[in-house]
Amino acid sequence: MPTTYNMALVSLSILIAIAGSFTALDLASRARASTGWLHHAWLCSAAVSMGGSIWSMHFVGMLAFGMPGMEIRYDLALTLWSLVLPIVVTAISFFAVSRRGLSRLTLGIGGLFMGLGIGSMHYMGMAAMTMHAELSYDGLWVAISFLIAIGAATVALWLSARGPRLMLQTVAAVAMGFAVAGMHYSAMAGARFTPLHDAMPAPPGSGLDLLTLALSVAGSTFIVLFFGLAASMHDRRMAALSEREASALRQSEERFRELYSKTPLPLHALDQDGRLESVSDAWLALMGYRREDVLGRPLINFMTERSARQMLTQDWPQLLKTGECLDAEYRLVARAGAFIDVLASTRLEQTTRGALIIGGLVNITERRHAEAALRQAQKLEAIGKLTGGIAHDFNNLLAVIGGNLELLRKRLPSDTAPRAGSLIENALLATQRGAGLVQRMLAFARKQDLNPSSVMLHDVVLNMRELLQRSVTANVSIETRFPLGLPPAYVDANQLEMVLINLVVNARDAMPNGGSICIEGQVRTGDTPTQEFVALVVHDTGTGMTPETLSRATEPFYTTKGPGTGTGLGLSMAHGLAEQSGGRLVIDSTLGHGTTIELWLPLGTARAAALAAPEPAEAAATSVPALTVLVVDDDPLVLANTAALLEDLGHRVTAVNSGEAALERLRQPRAFDLLITDQMMPGMTGTQLARFVQAERPTLPILLVSGFAELTEEGRRLHTLAKPFTQQTLTVAIGETLGRPNSNVVVPLHTRR
Numbered sequence: 001m002p003t004t005y006n007m008a009l010v011s012l013s014i015l016i017a018i019a020g021s022f023t024a025l026d027l028a029s030r031a032r033a034s035t036g037w038l039h040h041a042w043l044c045s046a047a048v049s050m051g052g053s054i055w056s057m058h059f060v061g062m063l064a065f066g067m068p069g070m071e072i073r074y075d076l077a078l079t080l081w082s083l084v085l086p087i088v089v090t091a092i093s094f095f096a097v098s099r100r101g102l103s104r105l106t107l108g109i110g111g112l113f114m115g116l117g118i119g120s121m122h123y124m125g126m127a128a129m130t131m132h133a134e135l136s137y138d139g140l141w142v143a144i145s146f147l148i149a150i151g152a153a154t155v156a157l158w159l160s161a162r163g164p165r166l167m168l169q170t171v172a173a174v175a176m177g178f179a180v181a182g183m184h185y186s187a188m189a190g191a192r193f194t195p196l197h198d199a200m201p202a203p204p205g206s207g208l209d210l211l212t213l214a215l216s217v218a219g220s221t222f223i224v225l226f227f228g229l230a231a232s233m234h235d236r237r238m239a240a241l242s243e244r245e246a247s248a249l250r251q252s253e254e255r256f257r258e259l260y261s262k263t264p265l266p267l268h269a270l271d272q273d274g275r276l277e278s279v280s281d282a283w284l285a286l287m288g289y290r291r292e293d294v295l296g297r298p299l300i301n302f303m304t305e306r307s308a309r310q311m312l313t314q315d316w317p318q319l320l321k322t323g324e325c326l327d328a329e330y331r332l333v334a335r336a337g338a339f340i341d342v343l344a345s346t347r348l349e350q351t352t353r354g355a356l357i358i359g360g361l362v363n364i365t366e367r368r369h370a371e372a373a374l375r376q377a378q379k380l381e382a383i384g385k386l387t388g389g390i391a392h393d394f395n396n397l398l399a400v401i402g403g404n405l406e407l408l409r410k411r412l413p414s415d416t417a418p419r420a421g422s423l424i425e426n427a428l429l430a431t432q433r434g435a436g437l438v439q440r441m442l443a444f445a446r447k448q449d450l451n452p453s454s455v456m457l458h459d460v461v462l463n464m465r466e467l468l469q470r471s472v473t474a475n476v477s478i479e480t481r482f483p484l485g486l487p488p489a490y491v492d493a494n495q496l497e498m499v500l501i502n503l504v505v506n507a508r509d510a511m512p513n514g515g516s517i518c519i520e521g522q523v524r525t526g527d528t529p530t531q532e533f534v535a536l537v538v539h540d541t542g543t544g545m546t547p548e549t550l551s552r553a554t555e556p557f558y559t560t561k562g563p564g565t566g567t568g569l570g571l572s573m574a575h576g577l578a579e580q581s582g583g584r585l586v587i588d589s590t591l592g593h594g595t596t597i598e599l600w601l602p603l604g605t606a607r608a609a610a611l612a613a614p615e616p617a618e619a620a621a622t623s624v625p626a627l628t629v630l631v632v633d634d635d636p637l638v639l640a641n642t643a644a645l646l647e648d649l650g651h652r653v654t655a656v657n658s659g660e661a662a663l664e665r666l667r668q669p670r671a672f673d674l675l676i677t678d679q680m681m682p683g684m685t686g687t688q689l690a691r692f693v694q695a696e697r698p699t700l701p702i703l704l705v706s707g708f709a710e711l712t713e714e715g716r717r718l719h720t721l722a723k724p725f726t727q728q729t730l731t732v733a734i735g736e737t738l739g740r741p742n743s744n745v746v747v748p749l750h751t752r753r
Contacts, residue, residue, distance in 0.1 A: 017181045045231070052221060058082075061185065079125065085121045135192070137191055262281055276298075286361065345362075407644055490581070490582075526600075537596065537598045631676045642655075
């Protein structure tokens with residue numbers, strides 16, 4: 001029987017297939033981007049769009065089919081079943097691929113199942129046709145239609161899982177639309193209609209009107225597809241907004257994490273149990289750990305026992321109660337074992353994720369060291385002032401004792417028992433030892449008289465080599481190392497020799513079982529590259545010092561030796577000499593590994609060191625004629641002693657106890673040949689008195705007596721005599737003052753041997 005096709009309806013059916021395929025693929029892509037029940041809802045929507053559009057394309061295609069003179073109607077029940085069938089098989093296939101993944105087995109079985117269902121839908125729809133004709137099928141075309149249906153279904157499942165882009169999705173939808181339409185029209189090509197002349201027509205009211213069915217099917221299909229696409233577009237837009245917000249949030253979190261990690265402050269975050277959740281790079285650099293070594297560990301694991309107890313019993317309860325704990329002092333232990341003093345501030349913040357405990361550390365180790373050094377310096381300064389005052393008074397006492405003993409010795413009758421003379425000599429020897437002790441005390445207090453010059457360190461050590469070797473035991477060796485070209489040092493050679501002897505004796509005492517002492521010279525750089533020093537280094541292989549002993553090594557009278565074996569002034573004297581000379585004393589000692597002491601001294605001039613004249617031996621007393629001398633001292637014992645020594649030498653002495661009284665005597669008509677005045681006096685000092693005297697009587701010689709080196713520039717231009725002094729040194733000082741008025745002689749109690 002001849003058949004015809006309405007090409008407009010054929011085109012409409014193909015358009016429906018393409019639109020349905022595009023919508024189904026788009027809805028399937030939304031299913032991949034969703035989870036939970038929303039994922040299943042999008043899969044159901046894709047199945048409805050795919051199955052419904054295929055069914056709609058089929059019926060519009062059937063409406064395009066016509067046989068002249070033949071009325072065609074459709075059975076409503078079979079028509080509805082043909083609608084349900086493709087939706088069900090498409091949904092099952094989509095869910096299977098979504099659950100099982102895009103494997104070959106799943107894709108093959110799903111495509112076969114879905115293709116057979118779609119093909120069955122076509123032939124179920126054909127069975128719903130009622131007409132006055134017998135319907136038969138060509139087997140080849142039936143097979144072709146099913147193959148096309150299976151192929152289209154397989155491609156649809158593959159595309160639903162792959163997620164094509166918009167262009168690829170459009171091309172795939174067009175291809176699938178033509179494939180689905182091709183399946184339908186291939187099946188129609190295999191259909192054979194044979195009219196029945198004696199058949200009864202179908203009863204009225206048993207089917208649907210064809211035009212009504214076409215309009216309802218086409219309209220409902222496009223409405224469903226439109227709402228499906230609209231829902232997909234809305235969801236995609238909302239997903240894009242969510243993704244943009246999530247991306248901004250991730251960037252913000254990453255930026256915050258980066259700022260937190262790279263901040264120059266040592267920061268950390270704790271959980272409610274006090275374990276570290278995060279730390280900054282500065283925190284890791286301060287402690288010397290790697291990040292994976294600290295995260296998850298309690299903060300108290302990095303504290304000393306005392307600090308951990310303080311945090312658990314005091315600071316942590318306060319933090320939980322008040323929400324903050326500020327400026328808590330802890331001592332942390334770095335990975336290398338060093339102690340780090342910190343100020344820790346912690347705050348408890350409530351966030352949407354729960355409690356957040358954040359904290360920061362401030363390294364105050366250097367501040368603590370500086371405070372300890374300042375306290376030590378203040379203590380040493382106070383001890384120095386006290387020592388200087390005691391030494392001044394002790395000098396006066398020694399001067400009185402020594403002077404009176406000398407006078408007593410001279411007045412002893414020649415027939416006196418030798419025992420009496422021996423006792424006086426012992427007493428004088430004791431005063432000399434006391435004077436040596438005073439010199440050490442003044443060296444620590446930096447108030448000793450110094451006569452610095454440029455000296456070569458290797459010459460000083462070489463001249464003392466025999467003396468140093470006799471100062472140690474036989475099992476102790478002394479080595480010297482001085483590089484060629486070592487510059488000279490600017491220091492008082494006498495005091496340097498005393499310091500070196502003390503350092504060698506200390507090194508000897510630190511090696512009871514023997515060892516070696518190395519004395520060497522080195523060049524050291526100060527705080528600035530242009531500041532250089534010459535260092536006299538004394539290193540021993542002895543027992544070394546504990547940190548506590550090292551911290552107190554330069555304190556006066558502090559000693560670890562037994563009673564009667566040390567005064568505790570050796571290192572304090574070295575420290576005082578270094579400070580007064582413009583250098584520094586550096587001590588490095590480890591228990592069990594020996595001690596290294598470096599005496600840093602300012603640079604001298606090589607020419608001055610080479611041309612320095614050898615120091616004369618004992619200054620000889622010269623004959624001084626009888627003089628009229630004015631003596632000034634506020635201490636009556638010292639004043640009487642000085643007057644007695646001068647009178648014993650044949651001088652006429654006038655003694656007064658203040659500078660004001662001396663000026664009154666000088667303004668009287670009586671003439672004086674010499675003024676001898678003490679420096680430290682209440683009211684008017686010796687230099688102040690000298691200024692008035694030089695203004696009124698500029699030709700009068702002045703001898704300034706002092707036990708300190710702290711003289712003004714004006715006082716240093718005067719002739720000075722150091723306390724305590726003997727009658728011989730007093731005579732020498734008077735001769736120098738009268739013979740060379742501007743020689744600025746400083747006469748010590750003992751000369752170098």
